Amino acid sequence: MNKKIAFIGSGNMGSALIRAASRALNPQQIYITDYDLAKASSLARETGCQTAATNADAAGLGDFIFLCVKPQIIGDVLHEISPYLNRQCETGKEKVLISIAAGLTIETLRQKLDGACRRLPFVRIMPNTPAAIGKGMLAMAFGPEVSEDILADLELVLFRAGRIERLSETMMDAFTTVSGCVPAFAYLFIEALADGAVLTGLSRHQALTYAAQAVLGAAAMVLETGRHPGELKDAVCSPKGSTIAGVSALERNGFRSAAIEAITDAYQKNTELGKIG
Numbered sequence: 001m002n003k004k005i006a007f008i009g010s011g012n013m014g015s016a017l018i019r020a021a022s023r024a025l026n027p028q029q030i031y032i033t034d035y036d037l038a039k040a041s042s043l044a045r046e047t048g049c050q051t052a053a054t055n056a057d058a059a060g061l062g063d064f065i066f067l068c069v070k071p072q073i074i075g076d077v078l079h080e081i082s083p084y085l086n087r088q089c090e091t092g093k094e095k096v097l098i099s100i101a102a103g104l105t106i107e108t109l110r111q112k113l114d115g116a117c118r119r120l121p122f123v124r125i126m127p128n129t130p131a132a133i134g135k136g137m138l139a140m141a142f143g144p145e146v147s148e149d150i151l152a153d154l155e156l157v158l159f160r161a162g163r164i165e166r167l168s169e170t171m172m173d174a175f176t177t178v179s180g181c182v183p184a185f186a187y188l189f190i191e192a193l194a195d196g197a198v199l200t201g202l203s204r205h206q207a208l209t210y211a212a213q214a215v216l217g218a219a220a221m222v223l224e225t226g227r228h229p230g231e232l233k234d235a236v237c238s239p240k241g242s243t244i245a246g247v248s249a250l251e252r253n254g255f256r257s258a259a260i261e262a263i264t265d266a267y268q269k270n271t272e273l274g275k276i277g
């Protein structure tokens with residue numbers, strides 16, 4: 001794949017995708033830009049990618065243009081790069097736009113483009129930050145104008161981010177919640193488990209390592225055995241044992257309903273983000 005890839009925005013999520021893409025391709029194929037150019041330059045030095053001085057330059061250089069800015073800003077960026085995309089549309093150059101913004105539909109984003117570039121193929125992806133180390137989960141939604149060749153190339157750019165699935169756009173807000181947001185909830189859980197372990201005498205480093213490894217192992221058991229998490233939980237709880245005492249404390253404190261409401265509240269917010277367009 002010899003296409004050029006541009007990233008506009010190299011913050012928390014953009015930088016994770018840039019790290020993944022730079023492992024999948026020759027990093028010299030990748031152009032990074034950001035409002036904060038020092039941030040883009042430092043990441044370019046670390047990954048071997050190139051920098052683009054402006055959003056317009058990035059849009060001009062990239063065959064695939066990733067938009068990795070906040071949902072509140074992406075409309076302005078699309079408006080800003082439209083003239084440069086239009087110039088290239090006139091020369092018959094086929095570019096592909098890719099948004100990672102939570103909530104915003106492809107149709108809403110398309111309306112932010114001015115002129116002929118409104119017809120360009122547009123893909124909406126939803127990654128999560130573990131993409132930085134190849135352990136991410138990523139969904140792609142797209143319309144009929146996006147060819148199989150484009151999708152295959154996009155998967156080549158992103159395969160080092162982790163697992164990739166194609167998803168109907170109607171499911172993207174639900175996916176964003178259970179995949180994009182959940183790492184934060186899991187970090188909170190791991191941190192709290194480690195706090196408890198420090199109370200029982202382990203060092204902070206030991207507590208974080210053991211708690212994180214236990215959560216990692218449990219997640220892998222769910223994915224790799226296909227067994228229901230309830231059944232796996234039962235296999236840890238010995239009669240009159242310590243684990244069931246801990247499970248009881250979690251239930252007493254509303255752990256399950258807190259987790260369910262974390263998902264439903266975050267989902268609600270994702271749908272609201274979609275209305276800012």
Ligand SMILES: NC(=O)C1=CN([C@@H]2O[C@H](COP(=O)(O)OP(=O)(O)OC[C@H]3O[C@@H](n4cnc5c(N)ncnc54)[C@H](O)[C@@H]3O)[C@@H](O)[C@H]2O)C=CC1
Nearest residue numbers: 009010011012013014034035036068069070071101102180
């Ligand atoms: N952080 C996460 O875990 C995830 C974030 N997302 C989506 O990723 C997008 C970016 O979010 P984060 O990376 O968390 O935010 P961030 O604030 O870390 O990164 C945004 C970057 O955009 C840059 N920026 C701001 N205005 C700009 C402009 N006009 N032109 C070029 N660059 C500009 C900022 O300097 C910053 O580096 C959002 O749309 C969010 O919905 C999606 C999945 C997960």
Ligand SMILES: O=C(O)[C@@H]1CCC=N1
Nearest residue numbers: 102176177179180181
């Ligand atoms: O918090 C946010 O809005 C983004 C979307 C998914 C993860 N982070």
